[in-house]
Amino acid sequence: MDFLTILQVLDSSVRLxxxxxxxCLAGLFSERAGVIDIGLEGKMLVAAFFSAAIAYxxxxxxxxxxxxxxxxxxxxxxxxxxxxxxxxxxxxxxxxINFLAAGVTVLVAQHWFEQGGRTPSLTGDGRFESxxxxxxxxxxxxxxxxxxxxxxxxxxxxxxxxxxLVVPLxxxxxxxxxxxxxLRAVGENPAAVDTAGISVTRxxxxxxxxxxxxxxxxxxxxxxxxxxxxxxxxxAGRGFIAxxxxxxxxxxxxxxxxxxxxxxxxxxxxxxxxxxxxxxFVIPVQFMDALPYILTVVILAGLVGRAIPPxxxxxxxxxxx
Amino acid sequence: xxxxxxxxxxxxxxxxSKAFGPVQANKDIxxxxxxxxxxxxxxxxxxxxxxLMSILYGFYKADKGEVWINGTKTDIPDSQAAIASGIxxxxxxxxLVENFTxxxxxxxxxxxxxxxxxxxxxxxxxxxxxAKEYELNVxxxxxxxxxxVGHQQRVEILKxxxxxxxxxxxxxxxxxxxxxxxxQLFRILDRLRSEGKTIVLITHKLREIMxxxxxxxxxRRGEMTATVKTAETNPEHLAELMVGRKVLLRVDKTPxxxxxxxLEVEKLRVVDGNGxxxxxxxxxxxxxxxxxxxxxxxxxxxxELLEVLGxxxxxxxTVRLNGKELPLTGSGSDGRARRAVHIxxxxxxxxxxxxxxxxxxxxNAVFGYHHDARxxxxxxxxxxxxxxxxxxxxxxxxxxxxxxxxxxxxFSGGNQQKIVLAREIERNPDLxxxxxxxxxxxxxxxxxxxxxxxxxxxxxxxILLVSVELEExxxxxxxxAVMFDGHIMGERDAAATDERELGLLMAGxxxxxxx
Numbered sequence: 001m002d003f004l005t006i007l008q009v010l011d012s013s014v015r016l017x018x019x020x021x022x023x024c025l026a027g028l029f030s031e032r033a034g035v036i037d038i039g040l041e042g043k044m045l046v047a048a049f050f051s052a053a054i055a056y057x058x059x060x061x062x063x064x065x066x067x068x069x070x071x072x073x074x075x076x077x078x079x080x081x082x083x084x085x086x087x088x089x090x091x092x093x094x095x096x097i098n099f100l101a102a103g104v105t106v107l108v109a110q111h112w113f114e115q116g117g118r119t120p121s122l123t124g125d126g127r128f129e130s131x132x133x134x135x136x137x138x139x140x141x142x143x144x145x146x147x148x149x150x151x152x153x154x155x156x157x158x159x160x161x162x163x164x165l166v167v168p169l170x171x172x173x174x175x176x177x178x179x180x181x182x183l184r185a186v187g188e189n190p191a192a193v194d195t196a197g198i199s200v201t202r203x204x205x206x207x208x209x210x211x212x213x214x215x216x217x218x219x220x221x222x223x224x225x226x227x228x229x230x231x232x233x234x235x236a237g238r239g240f241i242a243x244x245x246x247x248x249x250x251x252x253x254x255x256x257x258x259x260x261x262x263x264x265x266x267x268x269x270x271x272x273x274x275x276x277x278x279x280x281f282v283i284p285v286q287f288m289d290a291l292p293y294i295l296t297v298v299i300l301a302g303l304v305g306r307a308i309p310p311x312x313x314x315x316x317x318x319x320x321x
Numbered sequence: 322x323x324x325x326x327x328x329x330x331x332x333x334x335x336x337x338s339k340a341f342g343p344v345q346a347n348k349d350i351x352x353x354x355x356x357x358x359x360x361x362x363x364x365x366x367x368x369x370x371x372x373l374m375s376i377l378y379g380f381y382k383a384d385k386g387e388v389w390i391n392g393t394k395t396d397i398p399d400s401q402a403a404i405a406s407g408i409x410x411x412x413x414x415x416x417l418v419e420n421f422t423x424x425x426x427x428x429x430x431x432x433x434x435x436x437x438x439x440x441x442x443x444x445x446x447x448x449x450x451x452a453k454e455y456e457l458n459v460x461x462x463x464x465x466x467x468x469x470v471g472h473q474q475r476v477e478i479l480k481x482x483x484x485x486x487x488x489x490x491x492x493x494x495x496x497x498x499x500x501x502x503x504x505q506l507f508r509i510l511d512r513l514r515s516e517g518k519t520i521v522l523i524t525h526k527l528r529e530i531m532x533x534x535x536x537x538x539x540x541r542r543g544e545m546t547a548t549v550k551t552a553e554t555n556p557e558h559l560a561e562l563m564v565g566r567k568v569l570l571r572v573d574k575t576p577x578x579x580x581x582x583x584l585e586v587e588k589l590r591v592v593d594g595n596g597x598x599x600x601x602x603x604x605x606x607x608x609x610x611x612x613x614x615x616x617x618x619x620x621x622x623x624x625e626l627l628e629v630l631g632x633x634x635x636x637x638x639t640v641r642l643n644g645k646e647l648p649l650t651g652s653g654s655d656g657r658a659r660r661a662v663h664i665x666x667x668x669x670x671x672x673x674x675x676x677x678x679x680x681x682x683x684x685n686a687v688f689g690y691h692h693d694a695r696x697x698x699x700x701x702x703x704x705x706x707x708x709x710x711x712x713x714x715x716x717x718x719x720x721x722x723x724x725x726x727x728x729x730x731x732f733s734g735g736n737q738q739k740i741v742l743a744r745e746i747e748r749n750p751d752l753x754x755x756x757x758x759x760x761x762x763x764x765x766x767x768x769x770x771x772x773x774x775x776x777x778x779x780x781x782x783x784i785l786l787v788s789v790e791l792e793e794x795x796x797x798x799x800x801x802a803v804m805f806d807g808h809i810m811g812e813r814d815a816a817a818t819d820e821r822e823l824g825l826l827m828a829g830x831x832x833x834x835x836x
Contacts (some may be wrong), residue, residue: 178432178440185418185429192416195380196430196480197401311419319380 003144007151009268014156015226016271017264018163019044019218019235023242024249024256025163025170026214032174032251033207034187034312038094039079040215041239042101047072047219049105052119052230053112055126061224064126068223069216075101076212077205084204087316098239106232119223119230128225130155157225159217166214170253183207187310190317200317215239237293244296247307266292329392331356331488331519332377337386339372346372348543350386354536356487359510359520361530361551364540365563365763366734370523371413373540374490378410379403390488404431409481413492415473419466423459423476424448427483444483451482455512470618471502478509489513490521495529499618500791500824507533525764527556528792539563564765574775576816577799580609582644583783584630584752589638589649591625591807599625600636601807607752612774612784614798614815616791616823622807623787624669627756630785631666632656633674643751660689665745667738669756669787675741676729683711683725686744718743719769735766742770746777753777756787771797791820791827805829 055064
């Protein structure tokens with residue numbers, strides 16, 4: 001395997017890791033505030049569909065992106081209504097949102113476009129283009145660093161760069177701002193927040209909305225950047241992988257990025273090397289495709305050490321009697 | 322003090338009422354607290370003390386009534402408003418974020434501006450100042466969960482002072498403290514009072530009221546039954562006001578007549594699931610006809626000791642009952658086996674370990690003994706027989722209401738405890754182990770439960786009592802062993818020791834050090 005191949009695999013890893021990372025950070029905001037969200041998948045899916053559909057109809061990927069975010073936030077607010085205002089079971093609400101998204105996207109797609117539950121392919125301004133960073137061509141032939149800059153760092157979609165920037169931003173918000181302090185507190189002990197005179201409900205809604213926005217970015221990326229249009233169930237479990245990554249990362253932003261990159265590498269390797277031969281033995285492509293999901297199971301089985309979730313996660317807040 | 326007569330009261334409540342569904346927690350309560358005083362509020366569990374103070378702190382909304390702070394009618398819809406009116410509250414269960422530092426906990430909700438660093442820096446300076454002024458030393462960078470309970474409580478007090486509280490409400494502040502920590506707390510409160518702060522102390526401990534308060538209000542069943550100057554009352558009178566009838570505060574018992582050893586424990590060690598050694602090789606003997614009390618601050622290995630003896634977790638070492646060794650691991654070491662050799666166990670945590678709260682009283686009345694031939698035939702449970710027996714048991718143990726079909730959760734704490742006690746005592750055990758017999762139990766029921774325990778002792782049974790209430794240990798036990806950090810620090814004859822000596826042992830100070 002030569003240097004260029006490695007770079008190409010890494011390049012593809014970054015592309016594949018981006019939606020995971022955005023969804024993972026979305027989950028981080030929600031769960032750090034004590035609202036467990038297994039509906040990341042569903043929110044990504046509606047965002048993928050509406051971003052592609054509206055981008056196709058309007059001819060502008062930006063309008064599509066906004067529509068995707070809006071649809072994801074709408075589902076996030078439904079989750080908030082169920083789990084914060086009505087103090088319902090957060091897992092059930094999340095499951096319901098996933099089902100709702102899986103059904104609604106295909107139904108509306110079929111009604112609008114009659115192409116078997118998909119959107120027409122996006123072209124031109126309907127889709128995100130790769131961004132070529134300055135001097136990429138000039139530096140291309142500089143040994144080692146040149147190819148890294150040209151192949152890996154330059155030429156990604158705008159949303160990839162945004163996703164990478166969201167990581168330090170999340171860290172800064174969480175650990176350096178008043179909002180972050182309160183957000184972390186409400187996920188650990190909402191009673192402490194309440195008795196300090198801060199509204200638990202308001203904080204949790206803000207967290208859930210941020211979660212919706214980030215899931216919206218993730219979904220839009222899938223349908224308008226990574227691929228050119230929406231197809232049925234195109235999130236393919238990424239929302240759940242993002243949740244596993246969140247646990248593996250112990251609800252911290254930087255580890256979340258590294259974990260999502262690890263999943264990205266696995267997906268990229270599976271894409272590039274369909275059948276790997278070791279001596280006479282051939283590792284079948286199905287196994288390679290399954291690798292990210294196997295890793296998910298391993299992570300969730302707790303083989304990665306103890307991950308202590310935010311203490312108040314999953315518990316609707318009620319003042320004790 | 323003469324001057325303060327002209328000042329308006331720091332707190333005045335007028336006709337406060339609050340209902341939770343059908344339960345009237347507060348009924349038309351009026352109270353007035355002079356600034357710069359310590360005002361006690363005493364009453365049994367469920368008398369409505371905490372509800373009243375939570376209303377004052379904006380945690381609940383009153384259905385009716387007015388709050389006046391420093392002579393001004395004040396509306397307190399939420400905690401923010403209470404804080405703004407200069408009210409601070411230290412809840413019984415601390416409202417701290419465990420994995421935050423002390424500084425973060427203090428700043429939470431009282432930040433200056435959106436960025437954290439300036440707020441934290443300011444709080445650090447202010448904290449130093451408060452620490453000096455009130456002797457409230459806490460490491461600002463310590464993670465809260467690593468602090469002792471006493472220090473966590475200081476953080477709560479500091480939180481209130483940082484928010485410029487002039488009125489400090491403390492809800493059962495000494496329940497979790499060692500006697501020396503409690504003394505420190507009261508020194509701090511005294512200091513705060515001398516600085517002109519007003520303190521409301523909610524407690525069910527008569528001793529604290531008598532020693533530290535200026536005035537005291539008594540609550541019973543949601544009503545304020547009296548407000549008196551502490552100097553003009555006495556414990557017996559207060560107890561009568563709390564319960565509504567005369568109560569025997571001292572346990573009436575004759576000297577013990579100990580017989581042969583029933584329980585012998587040698588070099589018992591217990592390691593918990595996290596690999597932490599909780600009990601570090603203790604020796605203990607309980608003889609027939611005596612009550613041995615284990616004193617200690619919660620979390621020093623008493624719970625684990627009871628759990629091993631009760632067959633709820635494995636241990637190492639030797640335990641003999643009536644001279645016969647009991648297995649501490651593997652088969653024959655479970656709770657059923659323990660019951661089979663006539664060990665009865667009233668666990669510390671009534672709700673989690675002694676009762677199934679959603680099941681009815683008659684079902685709970687035989688749990689653990691439901692394999693008994695009296696209650697089963699083949700795979701079937703003899704419901705009618707159990708129901709009849711439960712009904713009689715509830716009569717004998719004065720469980721109110723005596724309705725075996727009610728769910729366990731519908732009974733008050735005291736009556737729940739009586740159901741558990743009835744179940745265990747009625748089996749005529751050789752050894753009764755009882756953990757926190759009167760936790761969450763009202764005074765009237767405490768009297769009854771203590772009488773039952775003493776009666777069992779007088780029948781020649783061995784009783785092992787674990788309690789964090791030193792007063793209870795001293796009045797009930799014949800012999801006292803003090804546990805600290807998994808060791809027994811010493812044994813004393815209950816008649817020949819006092820709270821001071823036991824308090825030192827509870828803090829890990831041995832007799833030699835103390836002298």
